[in-house]
Amino acid sequence: MTITPELVIFFLLAAVSIGAALGMLFSRNAIHSALFLVLNFAVVSVFFIMLAAPFIAMVQVTVYAGAIMVLFLFVIMLLGAEMLRRGGSPLRWQTGLALLLAVLFIGALGYVVFLRAGPLAAIAPVGVDYGGPVDIGTKLFQDYLLPFELTSFLLLVAMIGAVVLTRDSRGRGIGNRLSNPGATSATLKELGQVGAPASPPGQPRP
Amino acid sequence: MQPVPTLYYVALSALLFTLGVIGVLTRRNAIIIFMSVELMLNAANLAFVAFAREFAKLDGQIFVFFVMAVAAAEVAVGLALIVTIFRTKNSINVDDINQLKG
Numbered sequence: 001m002t003i004t005p006e007l008v009i010f011f012l013l014a015a016v017s018i019g020a021a022l023g024m025l026f027s028r029n030a031i032h033s034a035l036f037l038v039l040n041f042a043v044v045s046v047f048f049i050m051l052a053a054p055f056i057a058m059v060q061v062t063v064y065a066g067a068i069m070v071l072f073l074f075v076i077m078l079l080g081a082e083m084l085r086r087g088g089s090p091l092r093w094q095t096g097l098a099l100l101l102a103v104l105f106i107g108a109l110g111y112v113v114f115l116r117a118g119p120l121a122a123i124a125p126v127g128v129d130y131g132g133p134v135d136i137g138t139k140l141f142q143d144y145l146l147p148f149e150l151t152s153f154l155l156l157v158a159m160i161g162a163v164v165l166t167r168d169s170r171g172r173g174i175g176n177r178l179s180n181p182g183a184t185s186a187t188l189k190e191l192g193q194v195g196a197p198a199s200p201p202g203q204p205r206p
Numbered sequence: 207m208q209p210v211p212t213l214y215y216v217a218l219s220a221l222l223f224t225l226g227v228i229g230v231l232t233r234r235n236a237i238i239i240f241m242s243v244e245l246m247l248n249a250a251n252l253a254f255v256a257f258a259r260e261f262a263k264l265d266g267q268i269f270v271f272f273v274m275a276v277a278a279a280e281v282a283v284g285l286a287l288i289v290t291i292f293r294t295k296n297s298i299n300v301d302d303i304n305q306l307k308g
Binding site: 014048095114117124147162166 | 209210211212213214215216217218220221222224225226227228229231232233235237238240241242244245248251252255256258259260261262264265267268270271272274275276277278279280281282283285286287288289290292298301
């Protein structure tokens with residue numbers, strides 16, 4: 001097998017992506033983990049470009065490395081959960097078992113991929129437009145219209161679920177206070193003040 | 207120009223997937239567990255795109271879209287769950303979440 005420039009780039013980037021994944025696994029600070037994961041996603045998007053999927057690569061950068069990881073970072077900083085306290089876990093034995101099973105898994109996959117697979121077939125060349133936005137959009141709206149619509153419904157349900165789950169369930173919302181028959185007049189007065197339009201400074205409140 | 211063999215991409219995808227599995231099984235921070243799940247989804251995406259290139263069919267790339275949409279939905283709901291658990295338990299260590307009615 002001859003060493004082509006693509007192969008060199010592939011192995012360099014593969015090393016970077018595996019290193020980033022390891023960094024995500026083993027760094028103690030959750031912020032560092034999230035940033036390692038962003039690096040991993042960026043490297044994988046370069047792989048997508050090498051695999052003639054330019055549009056997917058751009059979506060990967062904007063949606064995965066952009067939106068999703070920003071959401072992760074936002075939650076980590078909101079909770080102040082960068083450092084998790086070290087404590088004795090009741091499931092210590094699970095770590096060794098996980099590593100053992102992971103080695104078995106990768107061994108089985110390597111056996112199938114490298115020993116059982118047939119000789120490498122020549123990869124068919126593709127046109128310049130392959131994997132571009134026009135190609136993807138045509139395929140998406142002609143052959144995969146129903147899954148596409150179902151996906152939009154899934155996103156809607158997820159959005160509603162996120163809103164419902166993070167709602168303050170201890171009844172401190174304004175609606176709950178008003179519907180509560182035992183609401184004191186002080187509460188109502190406070191609500192009225194909150195709800196009143198702020199008077200400009202220097203003018204006495206009516 | 208001869209492109210990189212598909213098998214190499216599949217092997218890399220398997221490696222990344224395994225690292226994600228190790229993260230889910232060994233880490234105790236719920237957010238890190240979620241990020242490991244994202245790593246596994248991303249490894250699956252890499253395999254999808256590699257096979258789409260191998261067979262010169264776009265369907266694999268379309269599936270990557272759906273995986274990304276599901277991942278976004280999962281992250282939204284999962285992070286909302288984590289925030290809610292943090293409010294009641296004041297911790298996101300999954301070892302602390304050991305009651306059905308916290």
